[in-house]
Amino acid sequence: xxxxxxxxxxxxxxxxxxxxxxxxxxxxxxxxxxxxxxxxxxxxxxxxxxxxxxxxxxxxxxxxxxxxxxxxxxxxxxxxxxxxxxxxxxxxxxxxxxxxxxxxxxxxxxxxxxxxxxxxxxxxxxxxxxxxxxxxxxxxxxxxxxxxxxxxxxxxxxxxxxxxxxxxxxxxxxxxxxxxxxxxxxxxxxxxxxxxxxxxxxxxxxxxxxxxxxxxxxxxxxxxxxxxxxxxxxxxxxxxxxxxxxxxxxxxxxxxxxxxxxxxxxxxxxxxxxxxxxxxxxxxxxxxxxxxxxxxxxxxxxxxxxxxxxxxxxxxxxxxxxxxxxxxxxxxxxxxxxxxxxxxxxxxxxxxxxxxxxxxxxxxxxxxxxxxxxxxxxxxxxxxxxxxxxxxxxxxxxxxxxxxxxxxxxxxxxxxxxxxxxxxxxxxxxxxxxxxxxxxxxxxxxxxxxxxxxxxxxxxxxxxxxxxxxxxxxx
Amino acid sequence: xxxxxxxxxxxxxxxxxxxxxxxxxxxxxxxxxxxxxxxxxxxxxxxxxxxxxxxxxxxxxxxxxxxxxxxxxxxxxxxxxxxxxxxxxxxxxxxxxxxxxxxxxxxxxxxxxxxxxxxxxxxxxxxxxxxxxxxxxxxxxxxxxxxxxxxxxxxxxxxxxxxxxxxxxxxxxxxxxxxxxxxxxxxxxxxxxxxxxxxxxxxxxxxxxxxxxxxxxxxxxxxxxxxxxxxxxxxxxxxxxxxxxxxxxxxxxxxxxxxxx
Amino acid sequence: xxxxxxxxxxxxxxxxxxxxxxxxxxxxxxxxxxxxxxxxxxxxxxxxxxxxxxxxxxxxxxxxxxxxxxxxxxxxxxxxxxxxxxxxxxxxxxxxxxxxxxxxxxxxxxxxxxxxxxxxxxxxxxxxxxxxxxxxxxxxxxxxxxxxxxxxxxxxxxxxxxxxxxxxxxxxxxxxxxxxxxxxxxxxxxxxxxxxxxxxxxxxxxxxxxxxxxxxxxxxxxxxxxxxxxxx
Numbered sequence: 003x004x005x006x007x008x009x010x011x012x013x014x015x016x017x018x019x020x021x022x023x024x025x026x027x028x029x030x031x032x033x034x035x036x037x038x039x040x041x042x043x044x045x046x047x048x049x050x051x052x053x054x055x056x057x058x059x060x061x062x063x064x065x066x067x068x069x070x071x072x073x074x075x076x077x078x079x080x081x082x083x084x085x086x087x088x089x090x091x092x093x094x095x096x097x098x099x100x101x102x103x104x105x106x107x108x109x110x111x112x113x114x115x116x117x118x119x120x121x122x123x124x125x126x127x128x129x130x131x132x133x134x135x136x137x138x139x140x141x142x143x144x145x146x147x148x149x150x151x152x153x154x155x156x157x158x159x160x161x162x163x164x165x166x167x168x169x170x171x172x173x174x175x176x177x178x179x180x181x182x183x184x185x186x187x188x189x190x191x192x193x194x195x196x197x198x199x200x201x202x203x204x205x206x207x208x209x210x211x212x213x214x215x216x217x218x219x220x221x222x223x224x225x226x227x228x229x230x231x232x233x234x235x236x237x238x239x240x241x242x243x244x245x246x247x248x249x250x251x252x253x254x255x256x257x258x259x260x261x262x263x264x265x266x267x268x269x270x271x272x273x274x275x276x277x278x279x280x281x282x283x284x285x286x287x288x289x290x291x292x293x294x295x296x297x298x299x300x301x302x303x304x305x306x307x308x309x310x311x312x313x314x315x316x317x318x319x320x321x322x323x324x325x326x327x328x329x330x331x332x333x334x335x336x337x338x339x340x341x342x343x344x345x346x347x348x349x350x351x352x353x354x355x356x357x358x359x360x361x362x363x364x365x366x367x368x369x370x371x372x373x374x375x376x377x378x379x380x381x382x383x384x385x386x387x388x389x390x391x392x393x394x395x396x397x398x399x400x401x402x403x404x405x406x407x408x409x410x411x412x413x414x415x416x417x418x419x420x421x422x423x424x425x426x427x428x429x430x431x432x433x434x435x436x437x438x439x440x441x442x443x444x445x446x447x448x449x450x451x452x453x454x455x456x457x458x459x460x461x462x463x464x465x466x467x468x469x470x471x472x473x474x475x476x477x
Numbered sequence: 478x479x480x481x482x483x484x485x486x487x488x489x490x491x492x493x494x495x496x497x498x499x500x501x502x503x504x505x506x507x508x509x510x511x512x513x514x515x516x517x518x519x520x521x522x523x524x525x526x527x528x529x530x531x532x533x534x535x536x537x538x539x540x541x542x543x544x545x546x547x548x549x550x551x552x553x554x555x556x557x558x559x560x561x562x563x564x565x566x567x568x569x570x571x572x573x574x575x576x577x578x579x580x581x582x583x584x585x586x587x588x589x590x591x592x593x594x595x596x597x598x599x600x601x602x603x604x605x606x607x608x609x610x611x612x613x614x615x616x617x618x619x620x621x622x623x624x625x626x627x628x629x630x631x632x633x634x635x636x637x638x639x640x641x642x643x644x645x646x647x648x649x650x651x652x653x654x655x656x657x658x659x660x661x662x663x664x665x666x667x668x669x670x671x672x673x674x675x676x677x678x679x680x681x682x683x684x685x686x687x688x689x690x691x692x693x694x695x696x697x698x699x700x701x702x703x704x705x706x707x708x709x710x711x712x713x714x715x716x717x718x719x720x721x722x723x724x725x726x727x728x729x730x731x732x733x734x735x736x737x738x
Numbered sequence: 739x740x741x742x743x744x745x746x747x748x749x750x751x752x753x754x755x756x757x758x759x760x761x762x763x764x765x766x767x768x769x770x771x772x773x774x775x776x777x778x779x780x781x782x783x784x785x786x787x788x789x790x791x792x793x794x795x796x797x798x799x800x801x802x803x804x805x806x807x808x809x810x811x812x813x814x815x816x817x818x819x820x821x822x823x824x825x826x827x828x829x830x831x832x833x834x835x836x837x838x839x840x841x842x843x844x845x846x847x848x849x850x851x852x853x854x855x856x857x858x859x860x861x862x863x864x865x866x867x868x869x870x871x872x873x874x875x876x877x878x879x880x881x882x883x884x885x886x887x888x889x890x891x892x893x894x895x896x897x898x899x900x901x902x903x904x905x906x907x908x909x910x911x912x913x914x915x916x917x918x919x920x921x922x923x924x925x926x927x928x929x930x931x932x933x934x935x936x937x938x939x940x941x942x943x944x945x946x947x948x949x950x951x952x953x954x955x956x957x958x959x960x961x962x963x964x965x966x967x968x969x970x
Contacts, residue, residue, distance in 0.1 A: 011668075018670050026950070033951050047784045054781045061765040061774070064757075067750040068771040079930055086743035138957060139948035155948060162950050185949040193958060200958070201863050216775050217933045227944040227959020230896045234936065245746070250771065251778040252921075256914045260784070267947070271879045273805070274959060275939035282935050283928060285888035287839075287860040289935045303749035307757030327657045331674040365668050367661025367675075368534060370628040381762060390536030403663070407532050411540035414526040415547045421523075428499050439734030440707050449669035454676070454704030457500065457732035464493050464502035468521055 003121055003149050005354050007338030010361035017332040026159050027330050030152075034324035037268020038375065045264065055261050056379045058254045059315040062246075063306065069215040069248045070297070076218025080280030082293035090120035093298045097122055097207065097240060100294050101131050104238045106204035112222070112229035113137040114209025115153055115318060116242045116298055118340040119353070122207070133207070134199050136228035138192055145172045151334030153341060154266055154320040159333050162188065196228075206232035206290065210243040211317065212258065213295070216251040219279040220295065223262065223272045230274055239278065239290040245302045246314040252277075258317060261377035266319040301353045309388045313348050315378040322372035322382060328365055337362060344372035344382045351389055356396070363389035425463055432461025487605060489517040490555035492548070492569070492594075494562045495527040496696035497717075501731065504696070507723035508561045508597055514723075515607030517557075524551040528565040533572060534662050542576050542583075549573070549586050557604065558594045561719050562695050563626020564662075566596040571629045596626050598694055598718060602635040610639050611724025614646040619688035620718070621679070621702065622655045623695035636694060636718050643721070653682040660701040676705040683713060692718040703732035780915040787878035787912030794877045795967070798910045801880025805942030806955055807963040815904075815968055819851035822869065822902055825964050826854075831900055832866050840871040840889035841904050861897035868898035868960075873924075874917045875910035875965075879941055882965065883917050885926050886936035895938055901960035903940075907969045914939075 006013060017023055042048045062069055074084040085100075087093040093116075101109060109126060111117065111133050123133045123144070135144040139157035143150060145168050150156030157165070166182035169191055182188055208229050212221040220241045222229045233239045249255050255277075263269040282289030305314055323329045323343030334342035339350050339359070347362040363386040372382045397404070413420040434441060440455040450456055489512050497504045505521075512519045529544035548569065552558045560566040570591045577583040601607045618640060626632035640648050659665060659675025666672075679702060683691055691706070691713050693699050703715035714730040769777070789797060799809045812821050818841075826833050834855045835848075843849065848856045861868055870890055874883040882903050886892040895901060911917050927933045944959030955961055 014668070014671055018674055029951050045784060045786070047782055050782055051784075056762075057766060058781070060763055061768060063763075064754065064765045064768070065771045066754070067747050070750075071747070072771065072775065076931070086740075086746050088742045088745055092742060136958065137948075138946050142948070155951075157948050158951070160950075165949060185952045185954055188949055189946065189954050189957065193956075196958065197863065215771075216778060217931060219933060219937075225945050225947075226957035227896050228957065230892070230938065231958055234892045234896065245750075250774050252918045253778055253780045253915060256918070257781040259914075269805075269941075270801075271881060271939065271941045273941050273944055275941075277933070277937040277939075279927070279931065279933040279935060279937075283887070286886060286935055287888060287891035288893045289886060297746075299746050299749070303746060303753055306750060306753035307755075307759065308753070311757070311759060312763050327659070327675050327678075328671060330678075331671045365664075365671065367624065367657050367659065367664045367672075369624040369657035369661070371624075371655075371657070374628060379762070387534065387536065390534070391538055392536070394536035394538075403535060404537075407535055407537050407540055410527075411532060411537075411543055414529070414544045417524045417526050417547070417551075420526045424495070424499055439729055440704070440732045449666040450704070452669060453673040453708060454701065455707040455732055457700055457703050457707075459500045460502060460728075462502065464498045464505035465521075465523065467502050468505065469523075 003118060003340055005339045005358055007350060007354065007359040007362060010336060010338060010365060013336035013338055014332045014365070017336045022161050022164070023159050023333050026161060027333055030158055030324060031330045034267060038265055038321060038324070041264040041268040041270060048261070048264065051257060051261050052377050052379055055258050055377055056315060058249060058257060059378060062249055063311065063314055066245065066248070066306065069250060070245060072215040073213050073218055073248055076215070077280065077293070077295055080218060082218065082280045082295065085294060085296045087296060088299045090298070090300050093120045093242060093296050093300070094122055094125040096296045097242065098125060098129055098131070100238065100240055101126065101205050104205055104292070106131055106238070108132045108134055108199065108203050109205040109207050110134050110136050110200055110203040110232045110236065112208045112224065112232045113140050113156065114207070114242055115340060116209055116244055117207065118150060119300065120298065122242070134196070134203065136196055136200065136232055137224070138189065138226060141192055141196065142168060149335065149340060151342065152320060152323055153318055159335065200231040200235055203236045205238040205240060206236040207240045207242065208233055210241050210247055211262070212255050213243055213248040214252060214255050214277070215248055217279055219277045221255055222276045222278065223259070223274070225273045227274050230276055233276070233278055233290065234288055237290055238292040238294070240294045240296060242296040242298065244298045244300065262317055262319050265321040265375065265377040305352055310348065310352055310385055312380050313352070313385060315380055316345055316349070317378060319377060321375045321377065325371045325375050327369065327371070344386070348382055348385045348389070356389065356392060360393060421463065421465055425466055428459040428463055429461050431459045434458065487517045488556045489519050490552045490558045491519055491521045492525060492528070492552065492558055492560035492565060493521060494560055494565045494696065496700070497561055500700065501696060501717065503725060503728040504561055504717040504719055507717070507719040507725045510723040510725065511597070511601060511719055512559065514609040515601055515605040517605060520555070522551040528568040530564060530568045531662055533568065533576070538576060545573055545576055545587070546583070549590050552590060555593065557600065558590065559597045559600045560594070561597045561717065563596045563623045563630055563632055564695055564697065566594055567625035567629035569594045596630050596632050596694065598639065598722070599630060599632045599635045602638055608639065608642055610642050610722050613644045614721050614726070616690045616714070617647045617649055617688040618690045618692055618721070619649050619651050619683055619686040620654060621658060621691060621693040621698060623693055623698045624657050626694050627655060632694065639722055640718070649686045649688055651682040651686045653679065656682070658698045658702050660697045662697065665701060676701055680705050680709060680711070684711065689714060691715045692721060694718050699731055707732045783913050783915055784878065787876065789877065789912055794912050795907055795910055798875050798877040798880055801877065802942070802965055803880070805880055807880065807942050807965055809965045809967065811967045811969065813969050815846050816850070818846045818904055818966055818968065819848050819854060821966055823851050823854055825902070826867065829962065835867050835869050836861055836865040836894060836898060838870040838890045838894055841869055846904070860891035861893035863897065865898040867900040867902065868894040869902045869904065870894045872903050872905040872909065874920060875905050876914055876917060877910055878913050882940040884938040884940060885921070886934045887926055892936045892938065895940060896959045899956065899960055900962045900964070902964045902966060904966050904968060907967050
């Protein structure tokens with residue numbers, strides 16, 4: 003997907019003006035946070051499990067090479083294959099190569115953020131292989147040729163009417179006057195459309211929530227069961243995953259699974275959790291003949307050990323999106339690339355560069371709600387600030403703000419001068435607002451007073467009044 | 478009446494904060510009253526200016542450190558340093574030590590200051606153990622939990638505990654009292670439309686409570702919310718929580734004219 | 739591609755060597771990977787599932803019903819056909835089953851129930867009802883644990899719109915960790931690994947909330963999940 007993160011301001015403006023989007027996002031922000039809260043309340047050990055999940059990932063990252071090699075050895079011992087890819091381009095070629103060797107015409111896909119990151123669909127299409135999204139939300143946006151707007155609920159920005167219109171438009175072989183009013187009928191239609199495609203597919207392409215070093219297994223979590231049909235029906239199962247997905251043991255994966263769904267949707271456990279280990283075994287009645295894992299770096303090793311190391315603990319649950327007031331205001335598309343919300347604001351500059359993604363870490367009040375709900379205790383506000391520091395150092399912040407901050411700092415370290423300047427400033431504003439209590443238009447304050455009044459300062463500073471009241475009452 | 482007067486009076490340096498200093502001095506006077514009623518000896522160092530947060534949140538750590546040094550120097554020697562602001566107190570308590578991570582002598586001084594620094598209402602309840610509050614306030618109050626105070630300093634129960642002691646005051650929490658109001662320092666002027674949407678949601682939540690009074694512990698949030706309430710023609714009275722706690726409500730509410738009552 | 743492998747592993751080693759990590763990122767009191775892998779110790783296990791047999795089964799049933807599975811109990815494997823027939827009739831479903839070898843004759847006497855048509859094997863697109871056997875249950879969340887193998891084709895869990903799962907009451911564990919210990923012991927994967935090709939945790943029938951967040955049961959996986967607990 004071509005990034006439009008540099009157009010964040012326009013994207014955001016458009017999103018704010020979109021009434022349908024506003025409704026959809028309202029529902030999101032009412033639904034998921036309440037469910038998460040309930041799920042956490044039902045599990046007394048929830049906070050302790052968050053700590054353990056964080057500790058597991060910290061341990062893995064500190065030994066990442068060893069665990070990846072162990073994972074690879076187990077996969078290979080069972081007849082599977084691991085493909086190491088430094089870049090998105092390498093990963094695209096690896097996947098295409100596997101599909102070509104299998105003579106694949108169609109490839110069913112379950113939702114994969116890495117798949118989005120490397121834009122695998124376009125690549126397959128351009129090379130004569132048809133990718134078929136099976137996650138309902140992904141299926142819908144594939145029909146609409148839109149990117150996902152949420153990392154676990156990709157079509158969250160759409161109303162059912164919009165979805166119905168899309169189905170009427172694209173499912174041309176069905177009766178045009180059929181009723182598509184209820185979500186149930188939409189679901190039935192999608193299910194019907196996809197069923198044969200599941201069975202006919204030559205290759206199944208999935209992501210992975212985790213890779214387990216101990217057993218060479220991949221962990222796949224869904225509610226729909228589409229991933230399970232994707233990896234069990236075709237002859238070839240391909241998993242694409244980024245390096246940091248690995249965990250040591252089945253027990254460690256279990257701990258993380260206990261906080262994943264609760265944080266994401268408020269379920270105690272997602273409906274389907276699949277542990278796939280290698281190709282089918284002798285005597286199995288079904289399952290793939292081939293098992294491939296495409297391991298992607300694409301910037302992760304650059305993050306390792308540095309300022310953004312802790313971002314590698316992310317398990318892509320989406321809790322930070324669900325609780326972020328900025329995400330609630332503008333939705334996922336405004337961020338301009340595959341990820342969004344607080345995790346997107348930290349991760350995207352790491353993957354596509356700070357120049358392109360510069361707005362994202364700045365469009366935040368650093369309210370800290372994201373860190374409060376992150377199951378892996380990732381210090382997102384700290385990392386957003388770190389991006390701002392880098393921008394300031396690289397002179398990417400605007401000249402006006404640099405100049406403004408320099409003047410302010412000059413004054414702020416000279417208290418007597420500061421008091422003089424501020425005293426004058428408030429005296430002026432005080433005269434302007436005198437009697438009315440508020441200013442409807444601020445000189446130089448356009449942005450504030452476009453939508454807010456500015457409460458008028460009373461005209462004298464506290465320090466000045468205090469010194470008059472209590473001369474010598476300070477130091 | 479406080480039930481446990483301090484053995485020796487606590488010597489408290491009041492960090493007024495630039496927003497209080499510039500836009501609402503009565504908050505400073507209310508802060509002094511509350512601290513003195515709690516048995517503290519209050520001094521207000523003249524050398525204080527700003528905590529440095531605007532620079533820090535803009536990524537300008539150098540200037541933030543320069544300003545922080547001024548603050549650290551100004552406030553050395555007190556038993557406690559108290560600010561009527563969760564974000565300023567949070568800046569000193571949580572972020573000053575990080576700012577000087579590469580400067581061990583300064584880091585030590587920063588940590589020493591951080592250990593003694595508190596947001597004012599939580600200081601009254603948790604440290605001074607004071608429950609001296611105004612005898613009465615006639616009104617229904619809803620309290621907004623400013624983000625830094627809440628998440629960096631754990632200020633949540635303390636203002637409510639004190640407000641509940643005031644006769645005639647009914648407290649009602651908004652469903653979204655913990656949701657950011659959209660001020661965010663420079664955020665509200667850098668991304669004004671998003672900020673507007675956020676403050677609108679906050680105002681909806683406030684109006685839904687039916688309260689006639691909005692209180693909070695941070696001037697930035699209060700200016701933001703009062704500004705939007707006023708633009709939407711609402712009569713909700715907005716004050717800093719210490720004004721009501723100290724019983725000093727002679728000043729018109731934030732954003733209201735003298736004859737607006 | 740082995741060049742990429744060397745490059746990536748080299749980059750990782752490099753990054754870790756020069757790492758400057760804050761306290762919140764550092765591992766604590768750390769075992770080596772070899773130790774951790776060898777010990778495969780359980781982490782914190784919630785108290786919820788740690789119950790005696792009877793309470794555990796009750797919890798399992800409660801949790802399974804909470805996620806919209808239906809549950810029945812029979813006193814022996816011989817009672818399964820009657821229960822399945824009853825369930826199908828009640829839900830207006832055709833009396834035709836595709837069953838896993840693990841639940842075929844003579845384990846379960848299907849022929850004793852003449853109204854049911856039974857075929858064994860993997861699932862095909864037209865199958866309406868699949869019947870399989872669970873390796874274990876997890877009371878903590880009402881979850882079924884299915885192991886793939888010659889006796890239990892994975893596709894039966896997902897393709898037919900109605901899924902019936904037979905589980906012995908004594909196979910209902912309190913927590914997941916108990917089940918992993920059993921999986922390791924059972925060695926179902928053969929000599930190179932104890933892991934079968936697929937271990938599936940199933941917690942209720944399939945669902946989606948992708949359309950305006952309204953919860954709908956029956957996305958791509960089964961729309962109905964019926965659990966038959968067999969007391970032996």
